[in-house]
Amino acid sequence: MTQRVEGLDVFVCDGKVDIPNVYSAGAVQSRFLIELRDNKRIVGMRCPACNVVYVPPRSTCKYCFGQLDEWTDVSDKGTLLTYTVVCRPNPVQPVEPPIVYGIVQLDGADTGLLHMIGEADFESLRVGMRVEAVYREERKGDILDIKHFRPLR
Amino acid sequence: MAAESSQEYIQVPIDRSRPYRWSTGKYLGKLYAEAKDNKRLVTNRCRTCGQLLWPPKKVCGRCKAEAGEDWTDLGSTGSVVQYTYLVVPMWNPHMGEKWANPHPTATILMDSGAYIVHFLEETDPQKLKSGMRVQAVWREKEEERGEGLGDILYFRTIEEQEASR
Numbered sequence: 001m002t003q004r005v006e007g008l009d010v011f012v013c014d015g016k017v018d019i020p021n022v023y024s025a026g027a028v029q030s031r032f033l034i035e036l037r038d039n040k041r042i043v044g045m046r047c048p049a050c051n052v053v054y055v056p057p058r059s060t061c062k063y064c065f066g067q068l069d070e071w072t073d074v075s076d077k078g079t080l081l082t083y084t085v086v087c088r089p090n091p092v093q094p095v096e097p098p099i100v101y102g103i104v105q106l107d108g109a110d111t112g113l114l115h116m117i118g119e120a121d122f123e124s125l126r127v128g129m130r131v132e133a134v135y136r137e138e139r140k141g142d143i144l145d146i147k148h149f150r151p152l153r
Numbered sequence: 154m155a156a157e158s159s160q161e162y163i164q165v166p167i168d169r170s171r172p173y174r175w176s177t178g179k180y181l182g183k184l185y186a187e188a189k190d191n192k193r194l195v196t197n198r199c200r201t202c203g204q205l206l207w208p209p210k211k212v213c214g215r216c217k218a219e220a221g222e223d224w225t226d227l228g229s230t231g232s233v234v235q236y237t238y239l240v241v242p243m244w245n246p247h248m249g250e251k252w253a254n255p256h257p258t259a260t261i262l263m264d265s266g267a268y269i270v271h272f273l274e275e276t277d278p279q280k281l282k283s284g285m286r287v288q289a290v291w292r293e294k295e296e297e298r299g300e301g302l303g304d305i306l307y308f309r310t311i312e313e314q315e316a317s318r
Contacts, residue, residue: 001248001299001300002185002299002300004186004189004299005176005182008179008182009179009182009183009185009186010176010177010178010179010182011176011177011182011185011186011299011301012174012175012176012177013174013175013176013177013247013300014172014173014174014247014248015172015173015174015175015246015247015248016170016171016172016173016247016248016249017170017171017173017249018168018170018171018249019168019169019170019171020166020167020168021166021167021168022164022165022166022167023164023165023166023167024162024163024164025162025163025164025165026162027160027162029163030160030161030162030163031160033163033165034161034163091169091170091171091172092169092171141163141165142163142165143165
């Protein structure tokens with residue numbers, strides 16, 4: 001636990017702060033996660049007035065503030081809108097670095113979904129490249145049921 | 154409405170702890186080193202006012218001057234000033250794990266004059282009393298030491314020749 005600093009009467013000790021937390025997904029996000037978990041399907045919410053499909057879904061349209069209830073399936077393939085590469089290790093990241101975070105606009109959706117890009121060389125990443133979802137083997141009902149998006153071959 | 158009344162609601166537990174490291178620094182480090190190497194409790198004495206400081210620190214709280222490195226052995230014996238036998242589970246303050254703590258907690262006035270807070274070996278409330286003489290029991294294996302005051306397991310009641318004093 002404690003390590004002595006070489007040659008000095010100084011010790012360096014380990015500590016940690018536990019931050020237990022529960023994210024309550026709510027009605028709309030729950031259905032999104034359940035479809036992902038049970039059917040490997042990505043669903044969005046459409047606003048008929050504005051003709052906008054939200055992925056991830058939301059209960060209220062951000063343009064007209066209308067209550068939304070029109071579920072629609074979207075593709076698991078999409079376009080990379082932007083990305084960043086994270087190399088710094090950080091215990092709050094979901095996986096070990098290096099991580100590529102990207103925003104993916106799925107075919108049929110009008111908004112971007114924040115997720116990770118995997119199975120790709122950093123050098124080969126391009127804004128506008130085509131990607132597809134890779135699902136987790138054992139899906140548990142959280143957003144990591146999509147393991148990551150990988151370049152479409 | 155979007156949600157059927159019988160809908161399942163997802164709750165995602167997020168439990169990622171934040172590790173960190175802290176350094177004892179020079180003064181507390183001396184205490185840690187002496188505890189690890191020699192099973193000895195040391196602290197420094199203010200060179201301006203002569204006050205025994207505990208825990209060892211750089212600046213004397215009374216005269217706000219640099220205390221210096223007049224290291225003093227605290228010894229291993231002392232008297233119980235006050236105690237509680239309410240045995241509550243404690244947390245490791247740095248790692249957050251729960252400690253089983255079967256031992257009463259006491260404030261102990263060391264013979265050298267420092268007040269320290271530690272555990273007592275004696276768990277029978279009938280046998281606890283203020284003023285009883287105690288001695289530190291150290292972790293025996295050198296590799297298990299390195300936690301400063303935590304290198305002392307607890308204080309054991311001792312019978313002394315001069316117990317009547």
